[in-house]
Amino acid sequence: MLWYPYTQMKHVNELPKMVSGEGAIMHLEDGRSLIDGISSWWSVIHGYNHPALNAALAEQAGKFAHVMLGGMTHSPALDLAAALVRITPAGLNHVFFSDSGSIGVEVGLKMAIQYWKNIGHQGKTRIVSLKNGYHGDTFKAMEVSDDSDFTRSYSDVLHRGFVVEIPAGGFDAALDTIQPAINQLEDLLKQHHDQIAAFIVEPIVQCAGGFHIYSPLYLQAARELCTKYNVLLVFDEVATGFGRTGKLFAAEYAAVTPDIMIVGKALTAGYMGHAATLAIAAIYDSFLGENYEKALMHGPTFMANPLACAVALRGIQLIEEEHYLEKIARINTIIREKFSTLTSASIIDKRVIGAIGALELEDASLLTGFKTFAMDHGVWLRPIGNILYLMPPYIISEQELLTIIDVMRKWLER
Numbered sequence: 247m248l249w250y251p252y253t254q255m256k257h258v259n260e261l262p263k264m265v266s267g268e269g270a271i272m273h274l275e276d277g278r279s280l281i282d283g284i285s286s287w288w289s290v291i292h293g294y295n296h297p298a299l300n301a302a303l304a305e306q307a308g309k310f311a312h313v314m315l316g317g318m319t320h321s322p323a324l325d326l327a328a329a330l331v332r333i334t335p336a337g338l339n340h341v342f343f344s345d346s347g348s349i350g351v352e353v354g355l356k357m358a359i360q361y362w363k364n365i366g367h368q369g370k371t372r373i374v375s376l377k378n379g380y381h382g383d384t385f386k387a388m389e390v391s392d393d394s395d396f397t398r399s400y401s402d403v404l405h406r407g408f409v410v411e412i413p414a415g416g417f418d419a420a421l422d423t424i425q426p427a428i429n430q431l432e433d434l435l436k437q438h439h440d441q442i443a444a445f446i447v448e449p450i451v452q453c454a455g456g457f458h459i460y461s462p463l464y465l466q467a468a469r470e471l472c473t474k475y476n477v478l479l480v481f482d483e484v485a486t487g488f489g490r491t492g493k494l495f496a497a498e499y500a501a502v503t504p505d506i507m508i509v510g511k512a513l514t515a516g517y518m519g520h521a522a523t524l525a526i527a528a529i530y531d532s533f534l535g536e537n538y539e540k541a542l543m544h545g546p547t548f549m550a551n552p553l554a555c556a557v558a559l560r561g562i563q564l565i566e567e568e569h570y571l572e573k574i575a576r577i578n579t580i581i582r583e584k585f586s587t588l589t590s591a592s593i594i595d596k597r598v599i600g601a602i603g604a605l606e607l608e609d610a611s612l613l614t615g616f617k618t619f620a621m622d623h624g625v626w627l628r629p630i631g632n633i634l635y636l637m638p639p640y641i642i643s644e645q646e647l648l649t650i651i652d653v654m655r656k657w658l659e660r
């Protein structure tokens with residue numbers, strides 16, 4: 247029997263079964279159709295069954311579906327690496343592929359820890375992360391994620407680093423509002439920098455940890471402090487990358503280059519799992535040497551899978567050719583407008599950025615039964631705790647988007 251993710255299996259009865267999809271629509275076996283409000287865990291940004299992506303996949307499959315990247319190279323990997331270097335913040339010039347966001351984070355942290363050893367600084371092995379952060383489900387990724395339902399059963403085996411507060415006041419916070427968080431980071435780095443390899447954050451928006459949004463000024467301060475105290479800055483853009491926050495990458499809001507950046511999820515548009523960990527030249531160069539001692543000893547079997555690379559490359563072209571950032575701005579305007587008319591007393595906060603809209607409710611129990619309610623109204627949404635949110639595919643029609651928000655409204659007005 248199939249074992250489902252983040253699920254108390256005791257309570258699983260019959261799950262809806264998807265049989266096909268098109269655009270933002272998921273068709274179910276029972277004849278119902280649902281508008282996907284969350285892009286299948288934030289990855290299906292071009293919608294389902296996209297003809298151009300299908301064609302890219304088929305074309306590559308007609309040549310070869312996979313070859314090991316150890317001692318052998320191929321154009322899809324080289325071309326995607328070049329495209330990622332071109333579209334990510336200037337200076338991230340080296341690309342390491344892996345098979346999922348969690349592994350991309352693992353690779354980034356391995357790079358960070360080994361970098362300091364490679365240049366002769368022993369003991370810089372701990373990682374600083376933000377409260378409410380989420381960086382994946384593998385062990386090191388859990389260690390840098392905040393304590394939560396995702397990590398609780400393993401707390402006694404996790405080697406935690408340091409956790410700092412996220413800055414208050416949201417995206418538009420004034421500098422003095424975020425100053426306490428900056429001071430906390432500086433105090434920590436000042437005191438413990440000789441033990442710290444890196445500071446990892448989800449830039450601008452923490453997604454799975456509750457859709458907290460914070461100021462780009464904090465990222466600028468973090469960049470300066472990390473440089474000042476010899477700590478690497480790592481941006482986990484697995485959720486925020488590829489336009490989700492309204493910029494191609496959230497890092498652009500702060501106009502800073504992290505030392506390491508991880509992308510995943512939307513990278514391959516939901517066609518298959520893949521991720522990329524990008525690094526600046528100083529990190530890459532520290533791994534050069536005469537033998538394996540300094541090399542990066544990591545190599546997932548399916549890294550740079552040609553099918554994944556071909557789909558990712560075509561996806562990046564679509565984002566550029568079809569002006570996705572304009573689509574995302576239009577989605578943002580509609581979410582803002584419609585959210586402003588939601589008046590339920592159970593809403594504590596409304597947070598909107600890019601193609602993300604999140605409603606923080608007083609209590610998770612207020613969302614019991616919501617998923618079924620949404621399905622009965624033709625919409626697929628899956629709240630996280632007390633957060634009711636949407637992250638639609640960018641190709642969603644205005645009518646579909648309005649339907650999703652209307653379902654949220656109906657539930658809150660019940």
Ligand SMILES: *Cc1c(COP(=O)(O)O)cnc(C)c1O
Binds near residue numbers: 380383453483510
């Ligand atoms: C989803 C997510 C991950 C983990 O990615 P997987 O592909 O599920 O392993 C890591 N970081 C962030 C910010 C994520 O949202």
